[in-house]
Amino acid sequence: xxxxxxxxxxxxxxxxxxxxRGGQGAPLLLLHGHPQTHVMWHRVAPALAQHFxxxxxxxxxxxxxxx
Numbered sequence: 001x002x003x004x005x006x007x008x009x010x011x012x013x014x015x016x017x018x019x020x021r022g023g024q025g026a027p028l029l030l031l032h033g034h035p036q037t038h039v040m041w042h043r044v045a046p047a048l049a050q051h052f053x054x055x056x057x058x059x060x061x062x063x064x065x066x067x
Contacts, residue, residue, distance in 0.1 A: 001042050004049065005056075015066025018058040023049025030056045037063030 005022035020038055028048060030041045038056035048054050058065040 001039070002045065004046070005054075009064075014060060017060065017066070018064035020045075020056045021053065022046075023052055023054045025052045028052035028054050030054060032056075032059065032062065035062070039063070 002020055002022070005020040007018070007020050009016040009018055018038070022045070030038070030045065030048075032038060032040050037058050041054075041056050045054050045056060061067050
């Protein structure tokens with residue numbers, strides 16, 4: 001689904017936040033709504049990554065981020 005995106009975790013004082021990053025260009029941060037995860041962007045993220053560096057993040061308590 002996100003073949004050209006790199007998965008990584010950011011460790012913070014309240015636990016880890018899961019991110020995916022891909023593409024080139026100006027940064028574009030995609031945040032999901034309640035009760036979604038980064039997966040909600042699977043249809044638009046690849047197209048946006050042709051023009052931007054797309055960063056998708058699971059907010060705390062959702063997806064692969066810490067609870």
